[in-house]
Amino acid sequence: MPVELRPTQALRLWHDVTLDLVRDGEHDLSARQMAVLLTVYLEMPPHTVRGLAAKLGVTKPAITRALDTMGRLGLVSRHRDAKDRRNVVIQRTVAGALAVERLGDVVIARHKELPL
Amino acid sequence: MPVELRPTQALRLWHDVTLDLVRDGEHDLSARQMAVLLTVYLEMPPHTVRGLAAKLGVTKPAITRALDTMGRLGLVSRHRDAKDRRNVVIQRTVAGALAVERLGDVVIARHKELPL
């Protein structure tokens, strides 16, 4: 289980991972998009636009636009809910799962390298 | 010091902290701005535009614009280098130090709450 993390280590970890993400430039996701991506892949489905908007504390169009961009990148997909056709269900994709997995690898690697 | 971090825990940590940052909305810093901020506050000075651009792997104007925004927010300050007046030295501010400190607190808190 994670032992205590000292302030210097916490900031160093955030710095190193952020730097890796910026350097690779592959994602280029905003903080909101990152929050949406991780919520979809970590929390229990189903995920709706309205639910995500409430969870992040932002407006619905912001979520719609985030999903537009992430859908264009192949990180998520949208489908109408058959039960209630007003709803749109956000689903995971192979590419999205891979991207999330890579992020996890970076965090773990940087965490392991933290100085004493 | 830090014991191994499992993939689920690493992603949960990144998710929770990102969600906190989005919710508070206080910062609203892009990944690049975050990388600049943490680099300035964690790495040894002096910091120049060119040096940061090389470190992040982005163009100089991108750094200049990031510094414009962050200067407007009071997170960093710029001063001409007296030795070589072509250079601009990026310096820390009280507000910036506080923002970095708060980020560290969030990371530590979320890390402490990670499930087994």
Next chain:
DNA sequence: CTTAAATAGAACGGGTCCGAAACGATCAGG
């Protein structure tokens, strides 16, 4: 059937950021 509520998306005006290119200021060498 009619009406009201709910959901996602589209339209709009404003703002920010991007990389490429050009610019001014400054330094170094001859």
Next chain:
DNA sequence: CCTGATCGTTTCGGACCCGTTCTATTTAAG
């Protein structure tokens, strides 16, 4: 001096994102 190199900034056209407002579709209630 002059010339060329270096450094940060500005400009430019284009792309993206923001919140507000409005619209279309669908469901639920009367």
